[in-house]
Amino acid sequence: xxxxxxxxxxxxxxxxxxxxxxxxxxxxxxxxxxxxxxxxxxxxxxxxxxxxxxxxxxxxxxxxxxxxxxxxxxxxxxxxxxxxxxxxx
Numbered sequence: 001x002x003x004x005x006x007x008x009x010x011x012x013x014x015x016x017x018x019x020x021x022x023x024x025x026x027x028x029x030x031x032x033x034x035x036x037x038x039x040x041x042x043x044x045x046x047x048x049x050x051x052x053x054x055x056x057x058x059x060x061x062x063x064x065x066x067x068x069x070x071x072x073x074x075x076x077x078x079x080x081x082x083x084x085x086x087x088x089x
Contacts, residue, residue: 029080036081
């Protein structure tokens, strides 16, 4: 996956459904790369961001994104995203 933020990506969920996300931001935090995603076709009234960590690149060149189980880390990454969003010109 070589997309920059502002572009969209399609991820496959655990039920093999394709879900398109807009990449809101991508940044390094504590030595790991994180993606802040927003579902494009979400009909919900609430904005629900998806935060994923980049894992190792596979032999075929694909990058895997994995969920974050540590709630404290998830909060830290989201707070960093919010600060970056405010600081952007």
